[in-house]
Amino acid sequence: MAEYDAFFENLQEVPQDEEIRLVIRDLTPGRAKYRCQVVRAKVSSEPSKYPERLWPRLGRGQWVGEPWSIRVVEEVDPIPEAWR
Amino acid sequence: MAYRYYKDNREFIEALRATGDLVTVEPEVDWDLELGAIVRRVCELQGPSPHFKKIKDYPGFEALGAPLATYRKLAVSLGLPAATPIPEIGRAYVERTERGEPLKPRVVDRSRAPCKQNVWTGDDANLFNLPAPMVHDGDGGRYLATWHMVVAKDPDTGEVNWGMYRQMVFDEKTMVGPVLPFSDMGKMFFNKYVPRNQPMPFATVIGMDPLSGVAACAPSPIPEDEFASLLMGEAVEVVKCETSDLLVPAHAEIIIEGEVLPGVWLEEAPFGEYTGYRTSPRERRTVYRIRAITFRDNPILTVSNMGVPTDEGQLLRSFSLSLEMEKLLRSQGIPITGVYMWPESTHHLVVIGTRHAYTGIARQIANLVFGSKLGPWFHMVVVVDENTDIYNKNQVIHALSTRCHPVNGIHVYEGDVGTPLNPFATPAERRMGKGAKVLFDCLFPRDWQPSDIPILVAFDTVYPQEIRDKVLANWKAYGFSE
Numbered sequence: 134m135a136e137y138d139a140f141f142e143n144l145q146e147v148p149q150d151e152e153i154r155l156v157i158r159d160l161t162p163g164r165a166k167y168r169c170q171v172v173r174a175k176v177s178s179e180p181s182k183y184p185e186r187l188w189p190r191l192g193r194g195q196w197v198g199e200p201w202s203i204r205v206v207e208e209v210d211p212i213p214e215a216w217r
Numbered sequence: 218m219a220y221r222y223y224k225d226n227r228e229f230i231e232a233l234r235a236t237g238d239l240v241t242v243e244p245e246v247d248w249d250l251e252l253g254a255i256v257r258r259v260c261e262l263q264g265p266s267p268h269f270k271k272i273k274d275y276p277g278f279e280a281l282g283a284p285l286a287t288y289r290k291l292a293v294s295l296g297l298p299a300a301t302p303i304p305e306i307g308r309a310y311v312e313r314t315e316r317g318e319p320l321k322p323r324v325v326d327r328s329r330a331p332c333k334q335n336v337w338t339g340d341d342a343n344l345f346n347l348p349a350p351m352v353h354d355g356d357g358g359r360y361l362a363t364w365h366m367v368v369a370k371d372p373d374t375g376e377v378n379w380g381m382y383r384q385m386v387f388d389e390k391t392m393v394g395p396v397l398p399f400s401d402m403g404k405m406f407f408n409k410y411v412p413r414n415q416p417m418p419f420a421t422v423i424g425m426d427p428l429s430g431v432a433a434c435a436p437s438p439i440p441e442d443e444f445a446s447l448l449m450g451e452a453v454e455v456v457k458c459e460t461s462d463l464l465v466p467a468h469a470e471i472i473i474e475g476e477v478l479p480g481v482w483l484e485e486a487p488f489g490e491y492t493g494y495r496t497s498p499r500e501r502r503t504v505y506r507i508r509a510i511t512f513r514d515n516p517i518l519t520v521s522n523m524g525v526p527t528d529e530g531q532l533l534r535s536f537s538l539s540l541e542m543e544k545l546l547r548s549q550g551i552p553i554t555g556v557y558m559w560p561e562s563t564h565h566l567v568v569i570g571t572r573h574a575y576t577g578i579a580r581q582i583a584n585l586v587f588g589s590k591l592g593p594w595f596h597m598v599v600v601v602d603e604n605t606d607i608y609n610k611n612q613v614i615h616a617l618s619t620r621c622h623p624v625n626g627i628h629v630y631e632g633d634v635g636t637p638l639n640p641f642a643t644p645a646e647r648r649m650g651k652g653a654k655v656l657f658d659c660l661f662p663r664d665w666q667p668s669d670i671p672i673l674v675a676f677d678t679v680y681p682q683e684i685r686d687k688v689l690a691n692w693k694a695y696g697f698s699e
């Protein structure tokens with residue numbers, strides 16, 4: 134199971150179970166830890182609803198401690214093609 | 218004439234070691250928080266700079282923490298004795314930058330530029346091949362650029378800017394960071410490149426010589442590559458980039474080349490900031506796309522850990538902001554006696570001493586400095602008379618607490634330029650970069666009768682000279698040790 138975290142200004146306002154754009158960080162240990170990616174994904178506050186783990190943080194980096202779950206639908210390249 | 222200075226970070230490391238301001242850390246440290254925590258503690262203790270010899274996951278890379286976070290280290294960087302008093306360090310800065318002729322940098326061949334010893338392009342130009350630390354737990358990402366400079370050029374005038382603009386690693390090829398719209402690079406990028414939809418070539422220089430760093434974080438009115446020559450007394454040696462015609466300091470440790478992209482914004486922050494807080498929100502900010510990385514053998518990454526005082530941003534920006542303010546005020550003929558910012562104010566509070574030459578002088582001083590290019594970076598001006606020692610916290614607190622009238626002496630400025638980093642600003646003000654400012658006028662009004670003006674009761678002010686001389690001469694005889 135992959136583990137990610139993401140920053141949310143307000144957890145109550147996060148749309149659950151619908152496809153949203155968000156930036157997640159890969160927590161896999163090693164040189165690329167904390168790599169960010171823009172994804173389209175579904176998230177849930179239920180820890181076992183989706184296959185991967187998502188640790189929420191609040192807007193100033195506060196660790197929440199209750200795991201959410203995430204299904205990444207696709208990684209989105211945020212850089213327009215002309216400038217890749 | 219060249220002053221005594223250090224051509225690269227390595228000579229500076231040896232100089233700091235010689236003055237007892239450096240510790241070599243031999244055990245391996247983890248880039249993920251451990252290294253940052255060590256640097257943080259060093260800042261809070263105002264201790265010697267750690268030179269990390271081994272970094273987990275990154276054999277061959279080294280790091281230097283808190284390179285300039287004390288006045289001792291600043292003095293050493295200027296070739297002065299480490300114990301040089303603050304006003305004297307300030308005098309050296311003002312004299313060198315006012316007296317000398319700024320020199321264009323001298324371009325050297327790449328064979329004489331250590332920063333070209335290793336060149337990564339293509340897939341090798343991968344930001345995860347560099348030991349970017351996770352500086353504080355809870356930061357929005359790994360910050361590769363915390364004590365560095367970003368080189369960019371005006372597309373019309375060709376004028377060069379070196380400035381510090383923090384950069385977070387987003388992915389292999391992408392960094393992201395805030396470029397505030399009133400900074401020199403912000404004005405260049407947002408007013409010129411973005412409207413033309415033109416990518417802006419940049420080069421991030423990490424581990425430059427210390428005086429180039431001082432120049433890059435100074436709010437200099439002239440291009441910083443020439444400003445650095447004023448501090449050194451000779452031209453800076455630079456070399457051409459691999460992928461653009463930008464010039465970078467030849468003796469720096471690591472160069473990251475690429476382009477700043479117009480019209481693309483990615484999430485950056487939160488980050489432990491110079492105010493001592495994580496304040497500015499995670500939001501979409503300026504995107505740096507990288508094309509090449511060049512570096513010296515065994516490169517030494519420089520790491521600043523911003524947080525509660527004292528970090529190098531607080532110390533050096535307090536230093537150069539106040540001295541640039543002093544030059545500005547003097548250039549306008551205002552009879553000031555000095556300008557100082559305590560690093561502990563995180564360069565938010567400036568103390569200005571002046572002769573009370575005419576009514577309204579405190580307002581004139583505040584209007585001038587708030588209205589200048591320096592204005593967005595601070596919001597409290599305390600104006601004291603020429604007899605108050607502006608470097609002496611006790612005297613300034615005493616003056617502020619006794620001479621500033623709560624109604625007549627405090628002047629509030631609303632609707633000013635601010636930054637998203639101000640902890641006191643409302644969330645809405647932070648989003649809009651809106652600020653507010655305040656002047657504390659600690660001058661007794663000139664229209665009071667002389668006999669109405671309170672007399673300062675101090676050893677030096679209320680005893681005749683012969684009594685003071687006698688007391689001082691007999692001090693030990695009275696039984697006092699000091």
Ligand SMILES: Cc1cc2nc3c(=O)[nH]c(=O)nc-3n(C[C@H](O)[C@H](O)[C@H](O)COP(=O)(O)O)c2cc1C
Pocket residue numbers: 363364378379380381382383384394395396397398399400401402403433434435436437521529530531534
């Ligand atoms: C360590 C450090 C980090 C900084 N980070 C930023 C930043 O991310 N964005 C920004 O706009 N200014 C930042 N600043 C302030 C600019 O570097 C500062 O304005 C600099 O003097 C550039 O001045 P200029 O705009 O006159 O060229 C930082 C300063 C320091 C010392």
Ligand SMILES: [Mn+2]
Pocket residue numbers: 378379380401402436437440441
């Ligand atoms: Mn500048």
